[in-house]
Amino acid sequence: MTITLLGSHDGVELIRHELKRYGLMGFYPSSVPNAFEGIIVLRGELQVTCARQSTVLSAGSAMSMSPVQEVVCVIAKENTDFLYVTSFSLYSWYKDWVERFHQMASDIAQKDGYTASHCERIRKYSVMIGCELGLSAYELISLSCGALFHDIGKVKIPDEILRKPGRLTPEEFDIMKMHTIYGRDLMNSPEHPFLHVGSTVAEQHHERYDGSGYPYGLKGDEIYLPAAIVAVVDSYDAMTSERPYQRPKSKREAIEEIQSLRGKLYDPRVVDAFLKVVDKF
Incomplete structure (x- = not known):
C-alpha cells in the first residue's frame, strides 16, 4: 500500500x-x-x-x-x-505505521531465510480465501494482520535452529514450536497496539484439524478460522518454495497434497475455498 x-x-x-x-x-x-x-x-x-x-x-x-x-x-x-x-x-501517524508494518514483515521473512515477499504472499493468498468464505470485516482484518505477521515469534528463535539445513532434533523442535507463543505475546504487547487483532492467528497457525498440531493440540472448530486459513496457505507456500532441506513441489503436486489432507490436517471449509481460488495465486 x-x-x-x-x-x-x-x-x-x-x-x-x-x-x-x-x-x-x-x-x-x-x-x-x-x-x-x-x-x-x-x-x-x-x-x-x-x-x-x-x-x-x-x-x-x-x-x-x-x-x-x-x-x-x-x-x-x-x-x-x-x-x-x-x-x-491522522496522516503522519498513519504513514509511520504503514512503513513500520512493511519493514517488520520484511525483517521477519529474511530472518527465516525467505525472500521479503513471503509474508506478503501468505497475507494475500489468505485474504483471497477469506473473501471466498465470506468472513466478517473484523475477521478479514484479523486474518490479514495475522497472516502478515504469522511468524513474528521467530525473531526469538536462535538462528542455529531457525536456519539449520537438516532435520531438527526433538529438543530443537520444541524450541521452534515456541515461536507461536512468542508471536502471540509480541503481537499483544503494548508496543504493537495495532497488531493485537492478529495475535490469535500467530498463536494458532500450526494447529491442525485432527488435533495433531501445536501449541495446544486444538482440533476442528476449536481452531480460529483465520488461523486455519493461514495453516493451509503457509503449508502450500512452504511446499512450493525452495528451502535448504527440500526441493519445491510443483503447484499441482502441492494442490493435490493439500486436497488429500482435507479433513485431516486442514479444515474442509478452508480447503474447498482454497481449491476455488488457488488458480489465481
Whole structure:
C-alpha cells in the first residue's frame, strides 16, 4: 500500500491510497466525536465489508461514513487507487505505521531465510480465501494482520535452529514450536497496539484439524478460522518454495497434497475455498 497526502486544512485531510490486488485496510470507530470519513474510488474496484455485509465500489463510486460505528474492511479486488477523506488529522501517524508494518514483515521473512515477499504472499493468498468464505470485516482484518505477521515469534528463535539445513532434533523442535507463543505475546504487547487483532492467528497457525498440531493440540472448530486459513496457505507456500532441506513441489503436486489432507490436517471449509481460488495465486 502506498499513501500520499494530497492536501489538508483545519484538520481535514485528503489522502490518496494505491492498493495492489488484495491489499487491505481497516477502519475502526473513531474516538473523535462526529468524525467524518469517506472514500472515492479513482481506479479499480474495492470490496467494502461492514460486519458480514459487503458492497463493491468501482471507479467513480463513493461511500461516506459519518461516523464509523463498527469495524469496516476495505479490500482491493484489483489494483486500485482511491481517495480517503477524513475530518481529523491522522496522516503522519498513519504513514509511520504503514512503513513500520512493511519493514517488520520484511525483517521477519529474511530472518527465516525467505525472500521479503513471503509474508506478503501468505497475507494475500489468505485474504483471497477469506473473501471466498465470506468472513466478517473484523475477521478479514484479523486474518490479514495475522497472516502478515504469522511468524513474528521467530525473531526469538536462535538462528542455529531457525536456519539449520537438516532435520531438527526433538529438543530443537520444541524450541521452534515456541515461536507461536512468542508471536502471540509480541503481537499483544503494548508496543504493537495495532497488531493485537492478529495475535490469535500467530498463536494458532500450526494447529491442525485432527488435533495433531501445536501449541495446544486444538482440533476442528476449536481452531480460529483465520488461523486455519493461514495453516493451509503457509503449508502450500512452504511446499512450493525452495528451502535448504527440500526441493519445491510443483503447484499441482502441492494442490493435490493439500486436497488429500482435507479433513485431516486442514479444515474442509478452508480447503474447498482454497481449491476455488488457488488458480489465481
